[in-house]
Amino acid sequence: MKKLEPGTEIDGFRVRQCIHAGGMAHIYAVDYAQAGRSSGFAMVMKIPRMTVGDGAETIVSFEVELQILPVLTGPHVPRFVAAGDLSRLPYLVMEYVPGQTLQHWLDLPERPSADTTARLGAAMAHAAHSLHQQNVCHLDLKPANVLIKDDGSAVLLDFGLSCHAHYPDLLAEEMRQAVGSPAWIAPEQVVGVRGDPRSDIFAIGVMLYELATGELPFGAPTTRGGMRQRLWMPPPPPRKHRPDTPPWLQEIILRCLEPEAAQRYPSAAHLALDLANPASVLLTERSERIRGEPLRTLVKRWFRAAGMEYRPSPLPTQQIEDTPIVMVAVPHTDVTDATLYSLRQAVGRSLGIRPGARLACVTVISPSASSLTDTERSETTLHRQHTARLRQWAQGLDLTGHPVSYHVLEASDVAQALVRYAASNHVSMMIVGAATHGLHTQRFIATVPMRVARDAHCTVILVKQALPFTQLAQAGDD
Structure with a gap:
């Protein structure tokens, strides 16, 4: 036409x-x-x-x-x-959405800073998670299809290759070959598996790699054989191209680019949380790589990929439900040891029945607490002290298989800060101590737990003191 x-x-x-x-x-x-x-x-x-x-x-x-x-x-x-x-x-x-596509940042003469790369990646992850919550996988995420608005949020474009879990997959019915853009297509898409939300996480990883290094991790293959290499051949570590790449950023990128979907981030919300909190990223050997895998490892990967059986894709909303972000609000004032103990017990029970869950430990301090200090260094020290308290509180938890991060927020309105944090980080469940803040006045005014339960868009569990500490001490003596 x-x-x-x-x-x-x-x-x-x-x-x-x-x-x-x-x-x-x-x-x-x-x-x-x-x-x-x-x-x-x-x-x-x-x-x-x-x-x-x-x-x-x-x-x-x-x-x-x-x-x-x-x-x-x-x-x-x-x-x-x-x-x-x-x-x-x-x-x-x-x-018509005004803004610039991600290609704008890739065309700049210099690579964006690590912080800018993380900010752009988090925006893409939030947008992808929004799609997955609606049971849609984009399956063609690439720089031309990601629009960054002036406020820093991302808008996704072009859903011609997408898949809706509740609608007929017309492309799967009509096409008998891999459908997607060769540079960004995920390994499972290469062999015809569509509808896995972790395919979008792989594509975001490709764009993060290109932002960080200026190179495509797998080049731009033009043949099916060239695309199949990503089933077993990992990309060169970003630090091979850019030695100044921070370990946390390389860890995130390489985890997104794992050939097996199960080894990537389980949801885009998990990815966004890591990109927004680099200090909380759990570093593995991936973060320190400076060269590719040895030949023997590549041969093993090839045999494993050749015999791999790809299962049907999980329902996006089910994948999110199976790997929730669980948030616990840990108070630091106006709280008893019994409440802290009961909070820990409730978190332990919640993680125990959710093997894929991630834990975010959050405390809120007053802005006046940091304003009492005269230097940025002392303010950082204050945050470190509260982070150390969160870590100490979490020591009694069995966190095996559960990523955990610690967050100190500054706000004069504790309830509002908790609700906003939960919403902006796609928290599925928030655990709050029912006896936190203003217990003696809760008959007359809305306390922090009551306001959180009223305003939060996620599930809220209010935890009361389960066992008086006098009985705990007696039990310990016995």
């Missing part, structure tokens, strides 16, 4: 200029032709290319996006407006 001329009217929309001419579609700025009618936001119309030389995947991917985009909600996707008749003139009208 030839490009549309400015001023053309289609089903009540007036076409303006063509703002993008891609390999699979043209995108035009549009508005309503009827005077006085407005959507309240700028719009674009996407029309698939349908020339003689275009393959069937062009129209199939359009059908996929037509199926998925209207049911997506939230700030990480463009708002859907209208769609055209597939038999007459297929098109999609959606919100």
Whole structure:
């Protein structure tokens, strides 16, 4: 189909200029032709290319996006407006989101700082998690499909290769080969497995690698054999290209790029939490690599990949539910030893029945506490003291297999700080001491636990003192 001329009217929309001419579609700025009618936001119309030389995947991917985009909600996707008749003139009208694609940062003459890379990665992870919560996997995440808004959040574009767990997978039905962009496609996608949310985590890892090093971890293969190499051959460590890459960043990137999905981050929320808290990243031997794997290890990987059986992808929401982020609010004032003990017992029980859970230990201090210090160094010391207290509190927990991080927040409103932290980090469950703060006045005013339980969007468990410490001491003496 030839490009549309400015001023053309289609089903009540007036076409303006063509703002993008891609390999699979043209995108035009549009508005309503009827005077006085407005959507309240700028719009674009996407029309698939349908020339003689275009393959069937062009129209199939359009059908996929037509199926998925209207049911997506939230700030990480463009708002859907209208769609055209597939038999007459297929098109999609959606919100135009201002911003710059991730390619902007990759085209800069110098590599972004580690902090900037982590910030961009966290934005992508939050956006991907939002999709996964709606049982959608993007499956074509790449720099051109990630838009960074002025506020730092990410919007994901182009759902033509996506998969919705509750809708027919049209691409899987029509295509009998790997579907995806070769540089960013995950190993399981290469062998035809679609719908695993950890495939999007792999693609984010590829983009983090490129941001950190300026190189693609697996190059840009053009053959199926070239793409299959990622099933067994790990990429060169980022520090081989950039020796100044921080160990925590290399650890995160290489974990995202593990050939087996089970070895990657279990959810995009886990990835976002690590990117936002580099000091809490658990470092393994991955963080120190400076060269590739020895030949003997590669041969073992090859044999393991050759015999690997790929299981059906987990339902995205089930994967999130099986690997939740559990948050515990540990107070440091107005709390008894009995409450701290009971909190620890409740956390232990919760982790015991959730083997894939991650634990975030959080305490909130007053801004006045740090303002009493005169230097940044003393403020950092204060945070370290509270972090040490959190670590000491958690020593009695069995954290085997459970990643844990410690967070000291500054806020005058403790309840609001806890609720905001839980929302921004996709916490599934928050454990709070019911006897924390203002116990003697809870008949008359809303205490911190009551406000948290009222305002939080996640499950909240209020823990009361289970056993008086006098009895604990007696039991110890006996």
